[in-house]
Amino acid sequence: xxxxxxxxxxxxxxxxxxxxxxxxxxxxxxxxxxxxxxxxxxxxxxxxxxxxxxxxxxxxxxxxxxxxxxxxxxxxxxxxxxxxxxxxxxxxxxxxxxxxxxxxxxxxxxxxxxxxxxxxxxxxxxxxxxxxxxxxxxxxxxxxxxxxxxxxxxxxxxxxxxxxxxxxxxxxxxxxxxxxxxxxxxxxxxxxxxxxxxxxxxxxxxxxxxxxxxxxxxxxxxxxxxxxxxxxxxxxxx
Numbered sequence: 001x002x003x004x005x006x007x008x009x010x011x012x013x014x015x016x017x018x019x020x021x022x023x024x025x026x027x028x029x030x031x032x033x034x035x036x037x038x039x040x041x042x043x044x045x046x047x048x049x050x051x052x053x054x055x056x057x058x059x060x061x062x063x064x065x066x067x068x069x070x071x072x073x074x075x076x077x078x079x080x081x082x083x084x085x086x087x088x089x090x091x092x093x094x095x096x097x098x099x100x101x102x103x104x105x106x107x108x109x110x111x112x113x114x115x116x117x118x119x120x121x122x123x124x125x126x127x128x129x130x131x132x133x134x135x136x137x138x139x140x141x142x143x144x145x146x147x148x149x150x151x152x153x154x155x156x157x158x159x160x161x162x163x164x165x166x167x168x169x170x171x172x173x174x175x176x177x178x179x180x181x182x183x184x185x186x187x188x189x190x191x192x193x194x195x196x197x198x199x200x201x202x203x204x205x206x207x208x209x210x211x212x213x214x215x216x217x218x219x220x221x222x223x224x225x226x227x228x229x230x231x232x233x234x235x236x237x238x
Contacts, residue, residue: 027191027211035204037178037192044189045088045173052083052212054205057174057184059090060098061130065183066123068198069116072183075202083209087115090182091171101138103166105148107156113147188212 032038044053056072058065076085089099098118105114121127121141128141139157143150157163177186185193185201187208195201 027208030207030211034194036187036194036208039177039186039190039192042177042186042188042190045086045169045186047189048084050082052080052188052209053086053186054079054083054209055086055088055173055186057088057090057177057179057182057186059092059096059182060102060118060122062090062182063123066119068183069119071198071202075205078206080209082213087111088170088173090179091167091174094167094171097133097135097138099167099170100135100163101142103163104139104153104156105142106166107159107162108149108152110142110145110148110153114142114145117145 026032026038027036030036045055047053058069060066072085079085087102089096089102091099093099101118102111105111118128122130128138142148143153173186173189177184177189177192179186179192185205187193187205191208191212193201193205193208195204
């Protein structure tokens with residue numbers, strides 16, 4: 001299996017404003033060039049306060065991404081509480097129809113209903129073409145999927161400024177993170193995860209998350225001290 005680069009990052013920042021770039025530091029207990037590669041000037045895709053971005057750069061047309069998707073979903077359950085997984089559609093082609101429809105589905109809150117189904121339609125059932133599907137064809141297919149609200153989908157598709165801003169942000173993230181293939185994982189915007197297999201990539205991603213810092217734990221609320229019991233009333237002696 002060819003070596004695959006994985007990159008993790010979190011989505012959603014206010015008005016898609018980029019986070020400030022921070023100098024990446026070597027990770028204790030790990031070796032750069034083995035488990036990860038430092039991204040000079042790297043910054044998150046859409047930073048979430050208090051969370052470590054874990055983002056996958058993927059393409060629906062990519063067979064490796066289709067094979068990796070169920071493994072990534074299983075691995076997500078093992079992430080620490082202070083990490084969050086986000087999906088970033090690859091923008092090697094600025095006019096990628098699948099990337100655009102991903103952003104439309106995201107705007108319509110339909111990704112849970114569409115993400116896995118699009119992979120299956122391309123790589124299992126052959127309902128969709130990996131390379132020649134058009135935006136009208138994809139739109140018609142998305143609207144047939146259970147769980148897709150037609151009105152919300154249409155509204156998201158008409159919001160051209162937001163779609164263009166999302167596409168530009170994804171492309172900028174991909175370029176500054178030096179993404180050359182999919183699937184790729186970038187952690188905290190600074191660490192491109194390395195590995196020679198899907199399982200190896202996920203294992204290294206876990207090591208990077210652990211090296212960055214332990215999961216934050218909510219303080220356990222202390223129960224108020226019990227009040228001393230009142231002495232039982234005694235009858236006066238006669």
